[in-house]
Amino acid sequence: MKMSLIADILAARGPTMVRISNILDYSNDLSLVLSKFGLTRDEAMLVAQDRAGAIAILTNLLWKGQAYDCEHMDRSKAKELAERIVAENESKDSKYFSNKESASSDSWNDFTDSTFDSGIVISSGNGQYFCIWFEDED
Numbered sequence: 001m002k003m004s005l006i007a008d009i010l011a012a013r014g015p016t017m018v019r020i021s022n023i024l025d026y027s028n029d030l031s032l033v034l035s036k037f038g039l040t041r042d043e044a045m046l047v048a049q050d051r052a053g054a055i056a057i058l059t060n061l062l063w064k065g066q067a068y069d070c071e072h073m074d075r076s077k078a079k080e081l082a083e084r085i086v087a088e089n090e091s092k093d094s095k096y097f098s099n100k101e102s103a104s105s106d107s108w109n110d111f112t113d114s115t116f117d118s119g120i121v122i123s124s125g126n127g128q129y130f131c132i133w134f135e136d137e138d
Helices: 003-013 030-036 051-063 075-088
Strands: 017-024 047-049 095-098 116-123 128-136
Touching: 003 017, 003 075, 017 030, 030 116, 047 051, 051 075, 051 095, 051 116
Parallel strands: none
Antiparallel strands: 017 128, 047 095, 095 116, 116 128
16 A cells, blocks of 8 residues: 555544555465454454445445544545545455444454444555554543
8 A cells, every 4th residue: 555545544533543564475365364464353243245235344444433433534535535445455355344234334253452443454465464453442
């Protein structure tokens, strides 16, 4: 991911923790990959998404805070960034995962010790994994 894109995300999000990582792992063990991202090591808590679902979840995470639902950036800018992030970190064989059923879901599986956490993981099928994860406190 380009540094300017990361800077845009961090500038817009304000005080929050954002994990952005790429990992190369040939074990085909998603639980191990999650632990390398610093997340709970339990792939059973992930929800498979299609590409559109992953973009929608990421758009919402960029757009609004998880704790107070306050807007961090314009929704159209958030969608543009989400599409760029996914496009830059996927392949034609990618699989997408989140800890939420959908972008509109108010429930999630905790993967960190933060009050609120959510994100997406992209598996490219060639051992390449990408993760962007947001944590907020109330």
